[in-house]
Amino acid sequence: MLGRFTVRLSDDGSGTFGVWDGAVNGWRVTNLERAAAEQLKTDLDLQFNAHGPRPADEVRTVDPAQRVEHLTAWESGELDAWVRDGGQWLGRVRDRDGHIAWIPQDNLRQAAPEAP
Incomplete structure (x- = not known):
């Protein structure tokens, strides 16, 4: 399932971005520049699907x-x-x-x- 991970504005008021994991309803990482967050999101899409590690x-x-x-x-x-x-x-x-x-x-x- 692509779309499990999304890039969002960090909720700490820092103006940075983070990667949200919709499967666990929580942050994977915060305090990144937008480009770094986008790269990490797609890296995680390669590693995981909705059920866990991707085959x-x-x-x-x-x-x-x-x-x-x-x-x-x-x-x-x-x-x-x-x-x-x-x-x-x-x-x-x-x-x-x-x-x-x-x-x-x-x-x-x-x-x-x-x-x-």
């Missing part, structure tokens, strides 16, 4: 990360991991601004090589 055959890392394009106007990004969730494979893609999203496999394609 190893449901996760594949891509090393080195590959340039891909996704269906939203075929924007480019960098794919660094796959997770099987709900019977489909989703790729973890970081766009040029550093935002991370889970994109269905059918909506991804390998990007054209960059010009020299």
